[in-house]
Amino acid sequence: MQYTREQIINAVRAAGIVGAGGAGFPSYVKLQPPKGTSIDTVIANGSECEPLLHTDKTLMRSKAALVVDGVRLAMQVVGAKEGVIGIKGHYKDVVAAVNAVLPKDGSIRIHQLENYYPAGDEFLLVYDIKKRIIPEGGLPLNVGVVVNNVLTLAQMAEAMGGKSVTERILTVTGAVEVPVVVNAPVGTSYRDLLAAACGVVCDNPVVIDGGPMMGRIIDDIDAGISKTTSGIVVLPDGHFVVDMKKITVPQMVKKSKAACCQCFRCSDLCPRNLLGHELYPHKTMRTIDYNQSEPAKHITSAFLCSQCGVCELAACDVMKLSPRKIYAAYRKELLAKGVKNPHHEQPKEVRSNYEFSKLALPTLVKKIHLAEYAEREVVHKGKVETNRVxxxxxxxxxxxxxxxxxxxxxxxxxxxxxxxxxxxxxxxxxxxxxxxxxxxxxxxxxxxx
Ligand code: SF4
Ligand code: SF4
Missing domain, CATH: 2.40.50 (OB fold (Dihydrolipoamide Acetyltransferase, E2P))
Known part of the structure; x- marks a missing residue:
């Protein structure tokens, strides 16, 4: 069935669709780039680079046709000629499932991504697929691209049949009896979802909403999941990932003064730095260690940080410092003072070490002590029932x-x-x-x- 541009935008808004990959950006807004913006490509983000999560892969295996329909709708709305679905190349069955439902006219293709973190960062995704560098503080639309998570696109296709976002697919994993992928009503409690994974299997469990890299610790397991909850990860208190998430900014600042050895590793591995952006976490740490406010660019560069966590969990795993947390605090403070991002450079090329500094996912998993959880089989369990949301x-x-x-x-x-x-x-x-x-x-x- 053919729909007009307005019908699609209205249906997406009425269905309450927001970016399902984590950010929660309203999708009807993303489908309406500012006047004068020329979009030639829609990218479906199926990279799912967070360790332990199997949400997007399971969705693409079971609802590949809906994802492709969503790409087609988004292409129509923004006037793009090409659709690209980014999937990790080693998920052969997922690639095959999507390949089987691609349109015959070649307008939508699969791009097989490497297995690295954070391949799902849309800045890196756009570069890997289109070889275009999004400017500092910019958006994919600045280089003619719109990126949507694969679940968001499937929800768009369902919205055309009148379906609103009332449930979502997510992974429940880590220190649970049976790691599962389930479909759950929005607002289902973390407690009910842990029960769907047959309960936790560690003392002093800590529950994380999202993946281990970018997720946040949940204080109340009777709170409900949101439209953006792609996973729930349980880890024992005292686990390296939990410790790094729990440390506060004042504790970090104090520790950094004694422990940061200016080894440069955080800058060397920072994905946004690799892309050519002027983001140097080790220099920002230096400004903190010596109470400097100059040069200001090492403070305002907080606007360029994606909060991916590479500097914290992968680069500084010995000293256990977190440039990521410092940037989050700086950004909050700058915004509160009404400061806007002053960085808008568009690098002409990525750093020379871009390719070989990519952080392979198996390496990351071992480094952050998740191997024992990553090796477990994950069961696709279907719908979870609940009596309260x-x-x-x-x-x-x-x-x-x-x-x-x-x-x-x-x-x-x-x-x-x-x-x-x-x-x-x-x-x-x-x-x-x-x-x-x-x-x-x-x-x-x-x-x-
Ligand atoms: S924060 Fe850590 S990785 Fe970065 S320069 Fe300091 S010690 Fe090295
Ligand atoms: S969290 Fe760290 S590694 Fe990631 S973009 Fe920010 S500074 Fe770079």
Whole structure:
């Protein structure tokens, strides 16, 4: 069936689709680049480079046709001539599943990616596939490309049939009895999802939303997952990854003064530095170690950091310092002061060591002590049932959504329960369970079956 550009954009907005890969950028906005922007390529990001996660691979095995349909829709909306689906080349079965449903006209192709971290960073993905370097602080659209996660694209295809985002696929792994990939209603508690993996198998478990590299520690396992939760990783307290996530910025600053040996390794392995951006974490650490505020570029370069965690978990694994955390703190402070990113250079070429400094995923897994979890078989379990969902209304980029239901109201699966006002960038949220609204606050709605 043929749809107009407006029909597709409206359906994507009404379905509440946001970037499923983690950022939560509203997809209807991404489909409307500013006037005068010329887009020639849509890239489907199926790289799934976070260790231990099997979400996107499982989706592509089971719903390859939907992903391809989503690429086709996105190409139509942005006027792109080419669609490229980025998949790690060693996942032969996934490549075969997608290959089998590609259109015969050659408009959409597969690009087989190398198995490195962070191959899913859209800056690196665009360079690997198109050999174009996104400028500092820029977006893929600055070089004629729109990138969407494969689940986001599948959700776009489903939206054309009227389906809203009420559930998502995710991996539950790490120190659990049975690592699983499941489909769960948005707002399902971490507790219920751990039960779907037959429970945890370590003392003092720490639960991470997302992958071990970029995920965040969850304080409350009765909170609900969001549209952007691609995985849940359980690790024992005291694990290297957990320790690095827990260390605070003041602790880090104090430690850095004594421990940073200016070895340059964090800059040498930094993926954005490898791309040619002027981001030198070791120099930023030096400004901290000596309480310097000059040169300011080593502070404002915080705007160029993707928070990938390579400097923290892979480069500085001996001294255990975290330029990543320092950049996050600087960025927050700069934004609070109203400072805008002053870095906009567009490198002409990547660094000469770009290719051979790529961090192979098996090496990373060993380095951050995840090998015992990575070797385990992961079961695709299907849908998880739950009796209660807690849906946060602010887990997307833009203005938070406001509740559109009241306490005690009965809702059906797919009913709108919250929305951002139309004049602001944001998202719409839908009931992921039929039942009664048992809690409403500015940012949260609970529904009980
Ligand atoms: S932060 Fe770590 S990796 Fe970077 S220069 Fe200092 S010691 Fe080396
Ligand atoms: S987290 Fe570290 S390695 Fe990653 S982009 Fe930022 S500075 Fe570079």
């Amino acid at each position: 807690r849906i946060a209304l602010n887990r997307h980029l833009g203005a938070p959504a406001k509740p559109t239901v009241v306490l005690g109201q009965r809702v059906l699966l797919g009913d709108v329960i919250g929305a951002t006002s139309e004049d602001k960038m944001g998202s719409i949220y839908h009931a992921s369970l039929a039942g009664k609204v048992t809690e409403v606050s500015d940012n949260l709605i609970e529904i009980t079956r």
